[in-house]
Each structure stands twice: as C-alpha cells, then as structure tokens.
Amino acid sequence: MVVKKTQSRILAIQNLVIQFTLRGQILTAIRGISLDLYQGESLAIVGESGSGKSVLMKSIMGLLDKNGTIEQGQILYNNMDLAQFTTEQQWLNIRGREIAIVTQDPMTSLNPLKTIGKQIEECVVLHQGLKGITAYHETLKLLTDVGIDNVKKRYKQYPHEFSGGMRQRIVIAIALACKPKILICDEPTTALDVTIQAQILQLLKTLQQKYGLTTVYITHDLGVVAKVADRVAVMYAGDIIEVGGTHEIFFNGKHPYTWALLSSLPQLGTKGEQLYAIKGTPPNLFKEIKGDAFAPRNPFALKIDYELRPPFFQVSETHYARTWLLDPSAPKVEPPAALQAFFEEGRLYANER
Amino acid sequence: MGLYTEEFDNISDKSRAELFEFFETSDRQAEETAYSNYSYWRSTWQSFLKNRMAVLLLALVFIIVAFTIFQPYLPAQKSPTEIYLDDQTGLQARNIAPNAEFWFGTNSIGQDLWSRIWAGTRTSLMIGCVVALVEAVVGITIGTLWGFSRKLELPITQLYNVVDNIPTTIVLILMSYILRPSISTIIIAMCITGWVEMARFIRNQIVILRDREYNLASKCLGTPDYRIIIKNLLPYLISVIMLRMSLAIPFAIGAEVFLTYIGLGLPISEPSLGNLINEGRVLMMSPDLRYQLIFPSIVLSVITIAFYIIGNAFADAADPKNHV
C-alpha cells in the first residue's frame, strides 16, 4: 500500500541528535534523524540492538534515561515541540492520552497486586473521564475488543492467572483505554511463542483499523514487518539508512545493510550452503563516525563511504535510501544472488495484482 | 526529509571520481571489537572516589589506625596503665582536667587518659577486626556449603534456625560468665553468634547464582564442585563480603562496649573503649569530670560512623549499575 502524500502528517522528527553521558564519555545514540509519521499508517522501525530504535521511541514519550539529552532537533506533534519539554507535567498530557506504548515484556508491564480489571479501569477513568458503572462497561468492552473471553470473570483476576499472550492483550487494552492517537509497539511479540505472536499481530492490525490508530512497530524481526507494516524505516547505528513502503523495502531495497538483513534470513538460504553473513560488529558510538557507519562491514563500500555521510537519494516518491551507491557517479552494483531471486519473486507477485 | 548536504556540492570532479571506487575491507578490521576498557574494580574505585565524604572518612580511619599503632613510640608519651603521682603532693593525680602534661586529663585513679584512649582504641579495633575476619571465614564456609550442596541444605538450615533463635545477648553473657573476662573471651563470644548473618547472606547469594547458565556449563564440562565455588561463585561475592566485613567491625566494637556496660567486658587493667566509656559514664553528672566520658565517646562515634559510611559508600560503588 503506497502512502499517499495527501495524508496528513501527525508527527515529524527533524534532525534529532540524542547523546548519553556514560562513564565520563559521550555516546551519540541518535545521529541526526528525520522521520515523518502519517495519520492512520502503520510504520515499522527495523534495527538491531544498538541501532537506537528504542532510544528514539523513548525520546518521543519523554522516557529517556537521566543521562540522556536531546542535543539538537525537534519532535513536532500537534503544534508542539516535544524535544523542548522539560517538566513532567508537559509530558503527562502527551503520554497515554496522545501517545501510548505497548512494551516488550508483558510479565513486568502489569502490577501483580491489582486485578487487571482495575488496572484497565484506572486508565479509562483517568483518560476518558468516565466514572463508575460507565467506566466498568467500557473496560469490559475493551477486554472483548482485545479478544479475551468470559470478560466479567476475567475482570476480577490477577495478572499471574494469565498466560503471556493474554497478558500482552491486557497491556494492549490498557494502552487503548487511553484513546491515544499514536500507538507505539516496542517489540510486542518478541517474548511470546510463535503461535501467540501471530495472533497478537493480527489483533493489533484489527484494532488499528477499528480505532483509527497510527501505529509504530519497533522490531528486529522482518517477518513481523512483513505482516503488519505499511512503511518501513531501517535503522543502523543511530541513523535511518532507508525508508519506504514495505514492498519497496523488501523487493527493491537499495542500501547494502538492507540487503544484508534480508540475505541473512534462513528463509532465503539454500540448504547445504553458507548463509550470507555480515562480517564484524556494529560500530562504537562513543567515537565520532566519519562517513557511512556501515562502511567497515559493507562489501560494496566505496571510498567516499569513509569520508562523507551519504544523503538521502530518492528512489521513488515514497522510497529514500542513504547510500552513495545511488549517486550517478557510483559503479553499478547488483544485489547478492540469493536476493535477486527474492526480488524477482516480488516482481511476479506485483504483476499478478 | 533532508536531501543533499553542502559538502557534497563542494567536491571537485576529479576527487569525486576517485571517491567512487571500491574500498578494500579487511576481515581482521571487522573482527576487532571496540575494546571497552571497562574494569569492574577500577570502576568501583572511581565511583567510590566520587563520594568525597567517604574518601575523607577513609583517610581519617587510616590516620586513626596508624596513630594507635605509632602513638606509643612517639616521644613524651605516658604509659596507659601507670598510675601517676602528683609531683607536689605525692598523691595520685586523680581527675585532672586536660592540661599541658596530661593532654586528655587523668581518670579517677590517676592514669593518663590520652594514652589510655589510644590503647583502648587499639584494643577495640583489634577485637573488631579479628571478629569480623573470623565471622567472614566461618560465615562464608558455612554459607557456601549451605547454598551449594543440596544434601547439606536441610541440616544446616536446622542449625541456623536453632542458633538464630538464641538471643545473642544471652550467649554473650553466658560466655563471658563461664570463661573469665579477657580479650579472647570476648572474641570467642562474638564469633559464636556473629557468623550466622554472614552465612545466611552468602547462602542467599549462592542460591541465586548456582543455577545460572555458566554454572550449568561448568557442570557439563565436569568441573568439580569446589572449583565451581572458588572460580565461578566467590568472585561475584567479594564486594558484598567486603561490605559486610566493614559493617561488622563497628558492630563488634559496639558489642564490646555493651558487654562492658553490663559488667561482662574486659577487666579494667585492659584499656578498651568499652572500659573507658563505662568509667566515664559514672562521672557524667559532674561537669568538670565530663571530659572522661566525652573523649572516648567521640573516638567511638567517629570510628562507628566512619565505618558505616565507608561500608555503604563501597556498596553503592560496587553496584555495576552505578558505574556511569
């Protein structure tokens, strides 16, 4: 699904730089990111650990650690610049009410001492302003919406009486109780079994349409991305290196890191042969990075990748990639063989439609 | 969304062509990690140094300890036990307020308080350190066996339950009553009950650690139990052991003071902080003689507060989460 430019922009991050003071040194976790979020879409932010995706989300919610600061940039939402917020009071109007988050571990997201009904109802009362019996019915409705049966009985139960998947549903219900505009899901299914994972993702998709939410998925799992996302932003070492529609990223990716991510999937591997593996480890963010952060591990690296940071090159109206390979002066490079077959498959599917 | 940067436009054509050639990557370069120069003990020490108060008190403790050792060898020091006679009257130099000759004054039978206080501090510190050390050794041994061996878990738990329920005070009193009051009696009495807390603490830590994957891995490799304890478990516990020991020292000194207070401490011939405070206590009411209580109390307070603060500061510094 191609995102139409006529859709309104609901959140805009511009030139964001976030730094942390760690053991006397400065770590630049986000190195100048610009990203737009459009109303009603489902954006996936893909990256590995250390890419900065969680830090990015925390900065939007005002949940950065004490030793982290926003050095530069703006986070524009609703005519406000969230990057300028200094007091908790300012954030209280945003958190929950406007932007809600579903985190990774349902085991620790819930208060073990309160019934789940009470926990959801708290949010309903606080954010929707309902009271008493109306709040109770609203809570039951939310529980049904997230796919929990026998809601009257379940209302009175405690978190430990639920399985992991059910708890995640309850966490989603709490997030929805706030009636947010933006729902951020930070690795919502990583801690769950594969069968439950599929159900939760299906649930999130349904709820997004029903409530008209804008959802942001933070994940490292390309399978999750394929299932739920309309647009994808690929992050590496604190920078967004490619952004575009899901089909564009999967079947027409341009950055070597995107290729590497796709190629290293076992689904694309041939049995008995080696999988495509990226050599080395992600860079040290304490040091200032000159040029493209992925260059030392990039088999297609150009000399300029070590000198200048690549700007965004346009591939289509919705697809941009930060790689010097797209520069007109760059040599023509073909993606790895295994990927070419995959891209071909994608083209066939596209033609069928 | 930002597009072209300024520097890009400034590149000349020739260098542009050059720049767009492939760069030779080396495997070795890719493998070399960002060498994180993080050393646990160095970070602990640095965190500790940030706490000015604790560092100051640590220095103070060192000075006090050094002083108690060197004080007798300084010139013009008096003996702590000798009863001094007044030059003029020939009588005992009793209850003389602090002056040029007796820096802290004399006590009720004419002994120099200055040297008595330092001798007493020396005795009390020695008792405190020995007790802390013995408690640690016994506590760690029993705690480790308790936490690690499934067979010994039940009998040691029973032993712990019994010993823990006996009031420490009663044991101390009993021991002091049976064996004649002396330094070794006090040490033995305090050690008999003191190991219990350390053992329990160590046992809890070991129980947490023993099922961790790296210990499972060691077992799979056939590592014998004693080596698992020494190489896998104890190194994690060093910081907590040091913390407990640093808190055990003032506690032991305090226990000695308490025993003296109830009359079961060291004999008066052995100066100790307990004795000195006890002697001073009876004179509390008369303002000119109050100094006999104030000086030993100050020394005791300083030592106790110093050790507590140092111990807690060390505990905070040793926590990896505070290594920022």
Next chain:
Amino acid sequence: MPMNDKEVLVEVKNLNITFGKGKNKFVAIDNVSFDIYKGETFGLVGESGSGKTTIGRAIMRINEVTDGQIYYHGKKINGKITKAWDREITQKIQMIFQDPMASLNERAKVDYIIAEGLINTKNFKDVADRQRKVQNALFNVGLLPEFASRFPHEFSGGQRQRIGIARALVMEPEFIIADEPISALDVSIRAQVLNLLTNIQEKNNLTYLFIAHDLSIVRFITDRTAVIYKGQIVELAETETLFSNPIHPYTKALLSAVPEPNPYKESQKVVEIYNPLQHRYDIAPPSFVEIEQGHFVLANEEEVTNYRAAQKVEVNE
C-alpha cells in the same frame, strides 16, 4: 546430509521426566522416544513449556530421568554409570547454551573459560599444549588468538556465543546439543553463527541435536525434525517432508504461524489455531505411528486411518 550412515548414535527410549511429587507433580516429558543417527543434524522444535530444553538437559545428564533410558553408542548414560564411562561421555557430549550473556563466567578470562573442560579431563600434555589448543579453538570459530587474555564483557553477543562454541569444540566431542544457540542473538549475527555451526560440523564430523522454536532456522539447518508439544512428540520426519507435508494439526498450526519475510504472502495469511481438545484421547489413547516411510505421527487409530487416507488422496491428485 544423506542418510547412508544409519548408525544410531543417541537413542532415547520411553523417556519420562516428572518434576515434583504427589499433588504438585508436573509431567515435563511424557513417553518420548527417538533416535539420532551419526552425522546428522536432528531438530527438536517446540514452543516454550513444551519440554524441548528438558530433553536436551536430560541427555546432558543435568536433569534426572524419572523413567526410561538414554543410550549413547548403545550404552546407557542415564542413572548410575561407571566413572570411566562418565568421563568419556563428559568429553564426547557437549552443549551450547542459549544466552551468551549468561553462559560465560564474567570473572574469568576467556582462556580459562575455554580450557575449563580440558583442565577437568586433563586432556593436555603441559601448559603450552593447553594454550595451543585454546588458540586453535579460537581460530576455528573465527576469533583472534589474542582474545584469550580478555574478559567476556569486552565482547559482543555473537562473539560470546562463539566463545561458548569454542569451549565445546576444544573437547573434541562427537555429539553437540545446541539449545537455542541463536535465539538470543541479533538477526545479522545469527547467520554468522549458523554458518560456523555447519562448517565445524563438516570439519569435525559432528552430530547435532538442534533445539529451537524458530522453524525457519530449523528448516535451513536440520536433516530430520521432531515437533514437541506439552512433553510429547507429535510428529517426526525428514525436515523437508515435515514442511511440505505436515500431518499433525499442531504442526500445521505451528507452520502457519511462522512469519515469512514476504509482505504479499504475510498480509494474506490466516493464522490456524491449534485446539488440543479436537483429539479424543480419553476415549482412544494415541501412539506413535509411522504414516509413511520415516514420517511418524502421534495419533490414535481413528486418526491414523484419516491421515493415511488423506495421504493417498494427495498422492493421487
């Protein structure tokens, strides 16, 4: 890998592992039997709580077996065994653990971590020989020899996992149990470690028991796979057969839930939900039956007839 070598290396027979006593009894493994042939990679797939890790640990002799036997080279390895046999299997059977952050001793140098097994079995001539073996092991897993004098916290997750593999390799084992060796690693590092595992298998003629919950990895690396659900093996077959022709409803549900990195396919996919109550096992208890050659399914008589009929229909189509 071709199935020419049909020598059975590991045989698990009627394994039953129960935790707790009396009312608090929890049956973790219920009458599980399977064989592992020399030189193959045998996959054990299941979700959390299925018991797959328990089986791995039972073969490693960390968990006690309540009932049943485990044989290695035809000799029993669970229960009481002789010291000599114990020493031999400690060397021959090795394990790779899941979490690279937890499976290495943070306070020990890499040198000691890798050499620990050697020290236990005294499998070296002198200190120089031992150091040489450690360096060799590091080299074989793609790490630099100077890493031996460093501590684990200086390394990334992927490198730590490779240290764990070096630790197992240095013992010169025959059989390695890999308990979810790549689940805790980043996506791009997984490929590195997977490649390493396949490489060393060829070089050292190893047999693997590969425990995982990620079916796409299993499909790539294993020769035969068993699917385990709540302590019972519900299906066992050659991997390709399992993926192309799943018979048991749980296997089908599991396969349908695996996310594919293809947006076209994924957005259309409907998740199958497995309902364990669909079997009527209280009326007719199931057994492990061979439906077609090498393809076993847990089923009772009625289901066996249905499955066989369905197979014939597919063949005829």
